[in-house]
Amino acid sequence: MKLPPLKALPVFEAVARLNSFSLAAQELAVSQSAVSHQIKQLETYLGEQLFWRSGRTLALTDDGRQYLDAISTALLQIERASEQLLGHEESRLRLSLFSSFAVRWLVPRLPDLQRLHPQVELALEMSSENPVLSDRVADCFITIHRDSPAYSYELLYVERLFPVCSQDYWQRIQRELGWEADVTGHDEPVLTAGDIARFPLLSTHSIYDKAAGDWEAWFRIADDAIPVGTRVQHFSHMLLALEAARFHQGIALTNDYMLSTRKDSEEFVRLPCHPLVTGDTFYFAWKTSRRQERGIQILRRWLVGQAIEGGLRGEVA
Template sequence: MRLPPLKALPVFEAVARLNSFSLAAEELAVSQSAISHQIKQLETYLGEKLFWRSGRTLTLTDEGRQYLDGIGTALLQIERVSEQLLGHEGARLRLSVFSSFAVRWLVPRLPDLQRQYPQLELALEMSSESPVLSDRVADCFITIKPASAAFSYELLYTERLFPVCSQDYWQRMRRELGWDAQAPGADTPALTPEHVSGFPLLSTHSIFDKAAGDWEAWYGTVNQTIPADARLQHFSHMLLALEAARFHQGIALTNDYMLSTRKDSGDFVRLPGHAVMTGDTFYFAWKTSRRHERGIQMLRRWLVDEAILGGLRNE
């Protein structure tokens, strides 16, 4: 068996992950010159340059990136197999997740995860909508783009948007629409797009990557356009638009997980209007080669159970 210099492999992984020779030296408790020596030895063995160095800037070459993908996975597997043989029952996982999903859905549920699986140590990594699916980024992901054939995917949620406002603002709307004089127990009339356009529309840019894209889609579902006289207030993120709605500033479009079992979900009213599908589907993703790892399977089962219990996914 012809192997590369094994001592150099964790050094290479640390330098690539931290993007720094000095930080890798600090983490591994060795000198920076020792780090440089190990990397040079590995590059000599492979006959390939693994890093480009320009002043203080350090970047992986294409060959270095390809090598890291394989080495990172191998080192993680060695670590986990060794822990199993040593009798260590704990499981450590890094989960890459979107900010809104983490803040509104996942974080409030973490105490339940810890009670059910106390041996699972979960570290959350904030991600963009299109995280790079790689072991060097995280051990598993919540993503809307199942693009990598090396990963397996479990459905969690198919996104839809519906209009909401605060409890106080809903009472104001009912007064302005003349619905506050309804007999007790009478059904609330359907809220039409014409009704909605009479109030400020709180728009989220990030959903459709364009100003008022969410409200354009909502009106488009019933073959209408946003009225020219509609009052639009723009926000970059759904979290911001929902906060504005909480403070009685108008009507926002939000989704199911943003209002799922949070204590403050009672601050909002889901208005009696139609919903629009965004086209985004949320998946839990993990590298197929790591499918037997205990921690990944515990987290997968828990996420699916919670998604079903919270109404995000059908059983």
């Protein structure tokens, strides 16, 4: 078995992760010259330059980035295997996921994970966009893309959007539409696209990456368009639009996980009208080469169980 200078591998990983020779030296408790020596030794062995150096600027080369992706997983596996033999049962995992999914769905459920699996130490890395699947970013992910063949994926949720407003605003809608009379014993009235357009629409730009894109898609389901003159208020994030709806500012489009856990979900009314399937599917993703790691499999089973129990995912996907 022909191996590279093994002492140089954790040094290379630290320099690449911290993007600094001096910070890597501090973390490893060695001199900066020792770090430089180990990197030079590794580059000589490989016959490739791993870093571009220009003054104080340091960056991985393409070869360095490819090598980092490969050896990071190997180093993590060595660490996990050693901890198991030493009797250290703790599993430290970094989970990267969308901020809205984290705040509205995952965080309220974490006490259950800690109670059932106290050996799993979970650090959350929130992202406003779909996370890049890489060991440098996190150990596992909640993502809407399945574009990396190096990863395995488990279905959590197929997204759909539906209109909601506050309890007080629902009373206003009923008054303005003349629905205040007692309808006991009658079918629940259904809001049409025209009814919805009479009220301010709270739009989330990030869903379709265009102004009012979410409401345009919702109106298309009804073979309609947003009427000219409809008031649309724009927000960058669904969390903001939902907060505006909470404070009686209009009607927002939201999804199941945003209202699945928090007690304040009772402050909202899901309006009686059609939903919109966005085409986004949420998956739990982990590197296939790390599939035997106990912590990842514990987290996978727990997340799937929570998704089924909370109604995001059916028993059979």
